[in-house]
Amino acid sequence: EIQLQQSGPELVKPGASVKVSCKASGYSFTDYNMYWVKQSHGKSLEWIGYIDPYNGGTSYNQKFKGKATLTVDKSSSTAFMHLNSLTSEDSAVYYCAREAFTTAFDYWGQGTTLTVSS
Amino acid sequence: DIVMTQAAFSNPVTLGTSASISCRSSKSLLHSNGITYLYWYLQKPGQSPQLLIYQMSNLASGVPDRFSSSGSGTDFTLRISRVEAEDVGVYYCAQNLELPPTFGGGTKLEIK
Numbered sequence: 233e234i235q236l237q238q239s240g241p242e243l244v245k246p247g248a249s250v251k252v253s254c255k256a257s258g259y260s261f262t263d264y265n266m267y268w269v270k271q272s273h274g275k276s277l278e279w280i281g282y283i284d285p286y287n288g289g290t291s292y293n294q295k296f297k298g299k300a301t302l303t304v305d306k307s308s309s310t311a312f313m314h315l316n317s318l319t320s321e322d323s324a325v326y327y328c329a330r331e332a333f334t335t336a337f338d339y340w341g342q343g344t345t346l347t348v349s350s
Numbered sequence: 351d352i353v354m355t356q357a358a359f360s361n362p363v364t365l366g367t368s369a370s371i372s373c374r375s376s377k378s379l380l381h382s383n384g385i386t387y388l389y390w391y392l393q394k395p396g397q398s399p400q401l402l403i404y405q406m407s408n409l410a411s412g413v414p415d416r417f418s419s420s421g422s423g424t425d426f427t428l429r430i431s432r433v434e435a436e437d438v439g440v441y442y443c444a445q446n447l448e449l450p451p452t453f454g455g456g457t458k459l460e461i462k
Contacts, residue, residue, distance in 0.1 A: 267451070277399065277442060277453040293450045327398060335446045336389050336404035338411075343398055 234258035236328050236341035243347045249316040252344045254328030261309035262286040265331040268302060268313050271343075272324045282331065283311060318348045352377045352445050354454035360441075362460040363433050371428045371457045373443030378423030379406070387447035390419055390428050393456070394439040402441075403428065433461070 239253040254266065268280040281292035283302040290302050299322075301314040311328055326344050329337035353376040363369040373388070380386045386406035391399040401410040403419040406426065416431045430437055440456040 276455045277444070279451045279453075291449060329399075331446075332404070334404045334408070335387060336401050336410070337391070337399070337444075338401050338404075340398040340400065 234339050236339055238341040238344045241345040244318055245350055246319055246348055248318055251312055251314045252326055254311040254341050256309045266311040267329045267331055267337060269327045269329055270324045320348050323348045351450055352452050354443050354445060354452050356443060356454035356457045360457055360459050362462045364462045366432055369430045369433050371441050373426045373454050375424045375445055379445050379447045380423040387445055388426050389444045391442045392439050
């Protein structure tokens with residue numbers, strides 16, 4: 233069974249940084265790009281970027297350049313998203329999602345809720 | 351960026367009847383390879399989005415055939431026949447023709 237298991241909720245202070253993880257199982261991790269998506273409360277979905285786990289190649293939404301950094305650990309089939317200089321605008325649910333060969337996002341993590349508050 | 355536009359709410363429907371949800375893109379999603387890079391996702395309350403339709407008209411694995419989708423290069427319709435209570439949620443259209451992938455604002459399926 234294919235699963236993307238994300239790390240738990242985070243409560244962090246403004247100005248801090250956080251690293252969210254997404255552990256993949258049930259498929260060959262390096263064969264599929266991993267995307268990250270932001271969903272602010274009650275709002276739509278916004279693409280942050282993606283990483284190719286095979287070679288670590290990345291592409292970012294211009295809006296998130298300098299804010300998000302995507303990495304992977306192939307040995308543990310885990311993708312990571314590091315967010316820095318956090319503000320209240322970064323409070324949201326963050327999802328990882330696998331990009332299928334059909335270019336659809338066919339599997340999603342359960343989401344990680346980030347709250348930035350003093 | 352390609353803008354995806356959806357109404358915030360569907361027309362209210364009665365369980366067991368049909369529903370339609372529309373989506374419009376600011377640019378044709380039809381690639382020269384003949385594939386239309388339009389997708390539909392459903393986000394049920396408290397859950398992650400789930401894939402319903404890929405490349406405009408293909409049903410994702412495990413999705414009931416009550417769901418179907420069609421369209422042109424810029425105008426698309428998701429149809430749900432015999433709406434069930436489990437279909438409640440927000441439906442998002444999305445494009446992956448070009449970066450950045452973009453999503454519509456979502457349409458909440460309203461049940462009478």
